[in-house]
Amino acid sequence: MKAVTTDKPRTKSKTKSREKLAQPWKVVVYDDPVNLMEYVTRVFQKVFGYSREKAEMLMRQVHDAKRSVVWTGNREKAELYVQQLHGFQLHAGLEKDE
Amino acid sequence: MIIEATEEGGLCFGLQEERDWEIFELLVSDAQGRGEGWLAKRLGVMLDDEDWDEFVAPGLTSQFESEVARVRAILRDAFEKSQHQQREAEQVAEPKEKSPAGEESGELSFEDLDDLEEESPVIGEVPITREDSGTWYSVLNQARLALEGKWKLAALEDEEGLDSLEKIEPERVSAYLRNRFYTRIQAMLLEFVLDL
Numbered sequence: 439m440k441a442v443t444t445d446k447p448r449t450k451s452k453t454k455s456r457e458k459l460a461q462p463w464k465v466v467v468y469d470d471p472v473n474l475m476e477y478v479t480r481v482f483q484k485v486f487g488y489s490r491e492k493a494e495m496l497m498r499q500v501h502d503a504k505r506s507v508v509w510t511g512n513r514e515k516a517e518l519y520v521q522q523l524h525g526f527q528l529h530a531g532l533e534k535d536e
Numbered sequence: 537m538i539i540e541a542t543e544e545g546g547l548c549f550g551l552q553e554e555r556d557w558e559i560f561e562l563l564v565s566d567a568q569g570r571g572e573g574w575l576a577k578r579l580g581v582m583l584d585d586e587d588w589d590e591f592v593a594p595g596l597t598s599q600f601e602s603e604v605a606r607v608r609a610i611l612r613d614a615f616e617k618s619q620h621q622q623r624e625a626e627q628v629a630e631p632k633e634k635s636p637a638g639e640e641s642g643e644l645s646f647e648d649l650d651d652l653e654e655e656s657p658v659i660g661e662v663p664i665t666r667e668d669s670g671t672w673y674s675v676l677n678q679a680r681l682a683l684e685g686k687w688k689l690a691a692l693e694d695e696e697g698l699d700s701l702e703k704i705e706p707e708r709v710s711a712y713l714r715n716r717f718y719t720r721i722q723a724m725l726l727e728f729v730l731d732l
Contacts, residue, residue, distance in 0.1 A: 471690030472680045474722060477673075480732040517585075521592050524579040525599060527677050531583055 462535035463516040465509040469500050470529045481526045482508060485519060510535055538658070539724065546665040546729055547721075550658035551618070560611050560662060562714060567604045567675045569682035573597040578685065600678055607675045611662060618660030669729040676718045676725075687711040 467478075475497055482493035486509060499506035508530075509519055516532055523530035537559075538550040551557065569575060576596040580588050664672050683689060687708045692698065701709055 470681075470684075472677065472684050474719070474726065476726050477722070477732075480726075480730075484732045520583065521596075524576070524592070524596055527575070527579065527674065527681060529579060532585070 461513065462510050463513045464507045464533040464535050465516050465519045465523070466531050466533050467496075467500050467506055467508050467523065468529040468531070469504040473528060475501060477526075478528065481523065481528060485522045485526070507533075539721075541728060542663070542665075544666065546663060546669065547724060548664070549662040551660040551662065552656040552658060554659065557611075557615060557660070559714075559717065563675065563679055563718065564604060564608050564611065566679035566682055566714065566718075567607075569678060570685065574685075575600050575678055575681060578681070600674070603671045603674045604678065606668065606671050610668065614660055614662045622659065664725070664729065666729055666731065669725050670732070673722055673725050673730055676722050680715055680718050680722075683711045683715050689715050 478500065479490070479493045479497045482488050482496055483490060486493075488496070496506050496508050509516065513532070520530045520532055537552055537556050540548050540550065542548050549556075573593060576593040577589075579596070580593055689708075689712050692704065692708065692712055696704075698704075698712075
């Protein structure tokens with residue numbers, strides 16, 4: 439039988455302050471020349487549960503203005519959304535809502 | 537190459553020339569892109585968060601790589617199946633004898649008509665099942681993102697123009713054509729198969 443060894447799981451020593459997490463954050467999607475418009479629309483529907491109309495409107499904004507704020511809220515959830523959008527290969531980032 | 541919808545709701549590529557396999561080999565090669573983890577790194581550029589690189593990027597890289605591996609495996613199976621079928625066909629093939637009556641009259645038999653319809657027979661099939669459609673879409677996208685990153689194909693189309701292709705590097709033209717092909721498949725997947 440083959441022995442399998444695993445490294446000890448790492449733990450995060452750094453914690454984000456409550457204040458930092460509570461600040462509103464924006465999920466921003468940037469335009470790129472690769473992702474198809476229909477695909478972007480469907481990804482917005484899938485990730486955020488938006489209606490077809492809202493998803494299409496946001497997709498148009500990305501296309502025309504080169505970026506769109508697609509969601510605003512707490513940082514943890516915003517990070518999760520960005521991660522999901524990256525999983526669909528969309529160019530997305532986080533911005534602090536000033 | 538012909539592309540058909542399947543009864544199960546997927547697509548199937550019917551390859552008619554040996555070199556059609558090369559297009560799919562190039563897809564896998566293009567999707568592998570520009571070094572390990574290149575796509576996750578590229579997507580993460582917009583995030584100023586060290587945790588992202590440490591905790592999220594490896595997961596994304598693993599996802600993208602497993603999708604490429606899945607498509608590579610589908611292609612390998614399809615190629616092996618086609619080779620097996622060709623060997624079988626060669627073993628049972630016997631020279632066809634023309635009907636003496638047909639030769640005399642100059643008329644075509646039903647067999648001759650079949651031969652005419654199948655001038656370019658399908659030598660192999662690459663299936664995209666509904667279940668694998670998301671994986672295929674992703675791999676096509678990875679390939680297109682890599683090609684765009686390397687060859688700036690959008691600029692070629694929008695600014696530089698395609699009127700004088702002879703002035704453009706042949707490798708870039710080849711990348712452009714592959715990108716067009718991948719885009720067409722993606723559009724078909726979105727229209728007929730992909731259930732996001």
